[in-house]
Amino acid sequence: MLEGVNVALGVTGSIAAVKTVELAHELRRQGADVRGVMTGSAQGIVHPWAVEFATDNDVVTEITGRVEHVELCGYDGWADVFLIAPATANTVGKIAGAVDDTPVTTCATTALGADTPVVIAPAMHEPMYDHPGVLEAIDTVADWGVEFVDPRIEEGKAKIASEEAIVCDVARVAGERSLAGNQIVITTGATSEAIDPVRVLTNRSSGKMGRAVAKACYARGADVTLVHGVVGPQPVMRDGVHPNGELPYATVRPVESAAEMLEATREACEDADTLVSAAAIGDYTVAGSDEKIRSGQDLTLDLEPTPKLIDELRADHPKLPIVGFKAETSGDEAAMIEQARQTLSRAELAFVVANDASVMGAxxxxxxxxxxxxxxxxxxxxxxxxxxxxxxxxAIVGDA
Known part of the structure; x- marks a missing residue:
């Protein structure tokens, strides 16, 4: 997500600085090169050697005759993005007032003057975050084009955003924003049809593919709505599944049944520029029982076909670009292509991503x-x- 991106990472004196090492590692795992800049207060919480280890680069702890702020964030400077994470109330206020009394604030002033993108992830106690002066400073700096990664309000604290949220916003700021101004709707996950209050018909979809598309579209500047179905039978530990339904890169509309997914997608597509239909929507539903069906008896279920979401949305929106997905189990590439082309033609899709069903959950x-x-x-x-x-x-919406 951040291949080839140079990130100058400013660290200030919040206790959230203890998370800096892992954040630096995550930025590098996503492809970024990282160089640290630390205030004196931050050095009292995390040692510069730790940041040096995490970034594999020397750390700026003072501005010297080498004018490190200009080398990093000035005109034609090294950094593609200046990220301040965590940022204290003190630091945000100083940036708003163009006060340069720490390496981080001096780099911030330089970056803003040189039009180097700046991302700020605040972290402080909640009463500080609610202070009128702090809120005014945030609004002032945001009006200058700085991207703020909203903190998580928990336990009376405005805690630093997740690493995923920070990385997504850094990628969004650093990228070409080829989808800026576009509303992208993506379906993902499985659907589930109730047999009774306990049992369901579902499939093995993990939703990983749809979430990956959503994150990539967000990084390219799109506003993303993710219509997310249930997650099928998977191991207990599932990377990337957010039980609370919140994702930093998309507005999530959780659904369960195929009918709910169709309804939610219809609503989301009213203002959409593209639909990506990555969900594994069940082909059949069943008239469920209001009471639990007792075990130990022969049972026959009458299955009814569910509507094809892409056909329904194509009828609603004849000109909407739609990307389809097709999962097969034959292992025959020629047959997979033929099935994909039939769907492509039937629903007039932009293109189809075809794969083998064995990749579900991987x-x-x-x-x-x-x-x-x-x-x-x-x-x-x-x-x-x-x-x-x-x-x-x-490429499709650019040609439209």
Whole structure:
């Protein structure tokens, strides 16, 4: 997500500075090069050696005759983004007043003057965050184009945002924003049809692919609505599943049944520029029992087909670009392409991503980009495939 991006990481004197090492590691895992800048107060919480270890670069702890602030954040400086995480109330106020009395505030003033993108992740006690002067300072700096990553309000504290949220906003600020101004609706996850109050019909979808597409579209500047179904039978530990339904890169509309997913997607697509139908929507529903069905008896379920979401949305929006997904189990590439092209033609899709159902729940995938006349192959992490799909969407809406 951050391949080739240079991030200058400013660290100030919040106790959340203890998270700096892991944040630096995550930025680097996402492809960024990172260099640390620390205030004196931050050095009392986390040692510069720890930040040096995490970034694999020397850390700026004072501004010297080498004019480190200009080298990092000035015109033609090293940094593509200046990230301050955590940022104290003191630091935000100083930035708003152009006060340069720490390495971090001096780098911030330099970055703002040189139009180097700045991202700020505040962290402080909640009463400080609610102070009128602090809120005014945040509004002032935000009006200058600085991106704020909102803190999590918990236990009387405005806690620093998650690493995922910070990384997503850094990627959004650093990227070309090829989808800026676009509303992207993405369906993902499984649907679940109630047999009785206890039992359901569902499938093995984890929703990872749809979330990867959503994150990639957000990083490219889109506003994303994620219509998220249930997560099918998976191991207890599931990376990327957010039980509270909140995601830093998308507005989430949680649904359960195929009917709920269709209704929510219809509503979300009223103002959409593109629909990505990545969900594994159940093909059948059943008239469920209001009472638990007792075990130990022969049972026959009468299954009824569910509406095809892409067909319904195509009827509603004849001109809307729609990206489809097609999962097969045959392992026959030619047959997979043929099935994908049938769907492509029937619903007049922009393109279809076809894969084998065996990748459900996995972090990696093999996929085919099936267009009317050509086919492209992909093998690798779903996160990177999400980026490929987002770039293909950008090409489509850019030509529209």
């Amino acid at each position: 972090d990696a995938t093999k996929a085919l980009f099936v267009h009317e006349r050509d086919v492209a192959r992909y093998e690798g992490p779903k996160a990177e495939l999400g980026g490929e799909i987002a770039d293909s969407i950008a």
